[in-house]
Amino acid sequence: MTIEAERPADRLADIAERADAVLVDFDGPICRLFGSKAAPRVAADLRQLILSRGVVLPDELRDGDDPLALFRATAAFAPELVGVVGAALASAEVEAAASAETTIGAFDLVRACLATGRSLAVVSNNSAAAIGAYLGRRDRARYFAAVVGRGEHPDLLKPDPTPVVQALRALKVAPGAAVLVGDSVTDVEAARAAGVACIGYADKPAKAERLTAAGADAIVTDMTDLASVLARTRTPVSLLPWVDSGGGPLIVVPTTAFGEWNGASDDDDDFWGDYGRACRVDGYVGVLDVGAAQALVLADEPASTTYLPDRRIFVRWLYADSEAEVVRLVPRAVEIADWEDAGTWTTSGPAELFDSAYTGDGLEHTTHLTVDLARGTYLIRTALVQPDERTALMLVHLVEQTRPV
Numbered sequence: 001m002t003i004e005a006e007r008p009a010d011r012l013a014d015i016a017e018r019a020d021a022v023l024v025d026f027d028g029p030i031c032r033l034f035g036s037k038a039a040p041r042v043a044a045d046l047r048q049l050i051l052s053r054g055v056v057l058p059d060e061l062r063d064g065d066d067p068l069a070l071f072r073a074t075a076a077f078a079p080e081l082v083g084v085v086g087a088a089l090a091s092a093e094v095e096a097a098a099s100a101e102t103t104i105g106a107f108d109l110v111r112a113c114l115a116t117g118r119s120l121a122v123v124s125n126n127s128a129a130a131i132g133a134y135l136g137r138r139d140r141a142r143y144f145a146a147v148v149g150r151g152e153h154p155d156l157l158k159p160d161p162t163p164v165v166q167a168l169r170a171l172k173v174a175p176g177a178a179v180l181v182g183d184s185v186t187d188v189e190a191a192r193a194a195g196v197a198c199i200g201y202a203d204k205p206a207k208a209e210r211l212t213a214a215g216a217d218a219i220v221t222d223m224t225d226l227a228s229v230l231a232r233t234r235t236p237v238s239l240l241p242w243v244d245s246g247g248g249p250l251i252v253v254p255t256t257a258f259g260e261w262n263g264a265s266d267d268d269d270d271f272w273g274d275y276g277r278a279c280r281v282d283g284y285v286g287v288l289d290v291g292a293a294q295a296l297v298l299a300d301e302p303a304s305t306t307y308l309p310d311r312r313i314f315v316r317w318l319y320a321d322s323e324a325e326v327v328r329l330v331p332r333a334v335e336i337a338d339w340e341d342a343g344t345w346t347t348s349g350p351a352e353l354f355d356s357a358y359t360g361d362g363l364e365h366t367t368h369l370t371v372d373l374a375r376g377t378y379l380i381r382t383a384l385v386q387p388d389e390r391t392a393l394m395l396v397h398l399v400e401q402t403r404p405v
Helices: 008-018 038-052 067-077 079-097 106-115 128-136 162-171 185-194 205-214 223-233 255-260 273-279 323-336
Strands: 021-024 119-123 146-148 178-182 197-201 218-220 250-254 285-290 293-298 304-308 313-319 340-347 351-355 368-371 376-388 391-402
Touching: 008 178, 008 197, 008 218, 008 223, 021 106, 021 162, 038 067, 038 079, 067 079, 079 128, 106 119, 106 223, 119 162, 128 146, 146 162, 162 178, 162 185, 178 185, 185 197, 185 205, 197 205, 197 223, 205 218, 218 223, 250 255, 250 285, 255 293, 255 351, 273 285, 285 340, 285 376, 293 340, 293 351, 304 368, 313 323, 323 376, 323 391, 340 391
Parallel strands: 021 119, 021 178, 119 146, 178 197, 197 218
Antiparallel strands: 250 293, 250 351, 285 293, 304 313, 313 391, 340 376, 351 368, 376 391
């Protein structure tokens, strides 16, 4: 009898099904802390700091682009400088966190975990101060029940299992009921040492090979795919259809212009392409040309958003105790809204609301919501509303101005 090997998709689903808690590495799965040019510069600054203290660097450390590797090695060749180098590295990380680019799909994963009752923790070799600085940019710290960052002792960084064990204790979850999502071999080794399943995030083919060889239980190349699996394994009950952002603006693109919206670009010279254009919108809303059409940008906050067709209002959930509270308070919010005009938007007809990082013709890879509108020009009105002390909503109202015959 031939026994068929378990397919990778089945393995991923099985891991997700068993996971009551999701531990996520910071640099990679959540954001890109240091860009391709920043990491070598930080490493060079740390080497210069060490040399300024009269310490001779070992030959193998005179070059290299990994600041963490240099910090870890400091414990061996200059233990008296561990505190100094660690503080300098933390300072550079905090500075980088102020502009770190969010990984596409990272907050799809966060939302999937929250919607399905899974607890979340960050487990990272980066400093807790840097993680806090990044999460604080958009009030995201509240999504994570624990944050375990780099401690004072380099020998307790991953691949040592200590940070993973600390997260498990903070979440009060057994190793068999957790999964670690990481993008490095040290993540895999730390997870295995702690008895936790590991899903490798590989945004490059070579990385997938390394993580597989290290023993990752499953591999994903897109965080959105992992979010989808987590959402499917424990179906949430939602009162309204919500669209979430991976960290940037949402976009409303007419269906006639789908092929013209190209989402995020990997070309550094293009400054993130159409997604970059959306990110540069100042204020709550804006309008961008998409070919011969116009798209409506819902900017400022990467908030969960739904659309009420009977009122032609986008409801953006900034904070609230629950979705039920949002739904209950929407009528009150509309009633007390102090509307401000924010320009006009001309649409060629029905549109789709989705994460602006995605292409218009690739919506099968992300959540999206149909915005059923007649062709014409609409006045855009916005209102930031707090219907009670525990709830804040951003409302975007489309008021019909003209409809072509």
